[in-house]
Amino acid sequence: MSTNMKILITGVAGTGKSTLSNLLNTEGIISIDVSAVPNLCYWREKTTHNKIEFGKERNEKWFELNERICDPAYLSTIINNYSNIVLCGSFSNIFELLYLFDKVILLQCNYDELIVRLRRRNSDFGKTIIEQNIIKKWQKVFDPQMLSFGAIHLNTNAPIKIVLENIIHQINDLYNNNIFSYAK
Numbered sequence: 001m002s003t004n005m006k007i008l009i010t011g012v013a014g015t016g017k018s019t020l021s022n023l024l025n026t027e028g029i030i031s032i033d034v035s036a037v038p039n040l041c042y043w044r045e046k047t048t049h050n051k052i053e054f055g056k057e058r059n060e061k062w063f064e065l066n067e068r069i070c071d072p073a074y075l076s077t078i079i080n081n082y083s084n085i086v087l088c089g090s091f092s093n094i095f096e097l098l099y100l101f102d103k104v105i106l107l108q109c110n111y112d113e114l115i116v117r118l119r120r121r122n123s124d125f126g127k128t129i130i131e132q133n134i135i136k137k138w139q140k141v142f143d144p145q146m147l148s149f150g151a152i153h154l155n156t157n158a159p160i161k162i163v164l165e166n167i168i169h170q171i172n173d174l175y176n177n178n179i180f181s182y183a184k
Contacts (some may be wrong), residue, residue, distance in 0.1 A: 004102075005083070005085075005171075006084075006085055006087070006100060006101045007085070007086045007087070007102065007103050007105065007171055008086075008087050008088075008089075008101040009021075009086060009088045009104075009105045009107060009167065010088075010089065010094060010104060011090060011143075012090065012135050012138050012139045012142055013090070013123075013125055013126045014109070014114040014117040014118040014121065014135065015107035015108060015109055015114065017089060018033045018035060018036075018123075019160060020088060020107070020160075020163065020167060021033035021036075021086070021088035023160065023164050024086055024088075024164070024167070024168075027164070027168070029084075029086060029168070030082055030084065030085050030086065031085070031087070031088060032078065032085065032086070032088065033088050034087065034088065034090075035123075040070060040074055040078070041070045041091050042068070042069055042071070043066055043069075044069055045065060046065060046067050047065075052066060054125075058130070058131065059130055067093075068090075068091045068092050069091060069092055069093050070093055070094070070097060075097060075100065076100060079101075086171070090142075094146075095145070103171075104146065105151065105152045105154050105167060105170060105171075106143060106147060106152065106153050106154065107154055107163075108139075108143055108153060108154070108155055108156065109155065110157055111136055113156075113157050114132075115132055118131075118132060152170055154166060154170065
């Protein structure tokens with residue numbers, strides 16, 4: 001069996017990263033949601049690189065001036081503590097960190113489904129029309145870029161159990177073995 005399999009599951013807000021991370025863990029697959037790890041990701045000003053708090057008054061200008069960064073050294077330390085791991089998340093410097101992963105899976109869903117999910121999720125990000133429009137703009141840029149880097153597309157419009165099964169099959173197909181299993 002191969003070892004040290006590092007998988008990144010990414011996508012814009014609302015595509016199912018956190019939900020899938022939780023479900024993968026329930027299935028016995030070690031998965032980490034970057035949003036759940038204190039100090040792994042943080043917001044900073046784009047020009048000064050000064051860390052900032054995730055503002056309560058977030059408008060389009062705020063997102064133009066600031067970005068969510070993942071700490072490369074901390075990320076590397078985390079994923080190197082595991083032989084096989086799935087990391088779920090998205091951050092502004094993601095393209096600079098793709099080299100840490102063996103494969104990348106891009107979660108995508110249609111915009112109407114995305115809005116439904118954003119409205120009902122626990123996180124407050126994506127609840128406002130301004131943020132939903134920003135996410136839509138990000139998706140139009142982020143998804144094609146990620147695919148151009150070789151990410152595997154996975155449609156998440158289906159029921160979550162089917163999406164979970166598809167992810168596990170994708171991972172197993174990548175490595176031609178059964179590192180991960182899925183109990184139906």
